[in-house]
Amino acid sequence: MPRKPSQQKQGTPRLRLSAAFLESLEKDFDAHREEVIEALRRESPKAYAELLGRLIQTTDAPTENSFANANSMRDIGLRLLRSVGVSEPSDEMIDLAVAANDVFIASLEKIRDNAGQRDLN
Numbered sequence: 001m002p003r004k005p006s007q008q009k010q011g012t013p014r015l016r017l018s019a020a021f022l023e024s025l026e027k028d029f030d031a032h033r034e035e036v037i038e039a040l041r042r043e044s045p046k047a048y049a050e051l052l053g054r055l056i057q058t059t060d061a062p063t064e065n066s067f068a069n070a071n072s073m074r075d076i077g078l079r080l081l082r083s084v085g086v087s088e089p090s091d092e093m094i095d096l097a098v099a100a101n102d103v104f105i106a107s108l109e110k111i112r113d114n115a116g117q118r119d120l121n
Helices: 013-043 045-055 073-083 091-114
Strands: none
Touching: 013 045, 073 091
C-alpha cells in the first residue's frame, strides 16, 4: 500500500541530504559557536578575515552630490546639471533641468504604459 503524501519524503535525495546536513550543522554551531569562531580566528586569521568580509554587508555612504541624498526636485536639478559639468548653475538652469527631468520621466512612463505595465507605486 502506498504511503500517504504527508509521509512521503519531499524533494530529491540531494535536497533532503542537504537539508539534513544544514540542520545538523546549525545545531552543532549553536552548541559550539564561541569555540568555533575562536579556533578559526586563531588557526586561520586570513580565512577569518575573508569570512568577515563576505558576511558584513558594506555600502558606500552617499556623496554630497549623490541623488540618494537629494531632498527636493531643486536638488535633483542641481545634481543633473553637475553630472554634465555645470559647476555653478543658475536658478533658471536648475528650473530648466527639473522640467527636462519631468519630460524624461513622462517619456519613461509612456514606454511603460505602451508595454502594458501599470504603475506599481
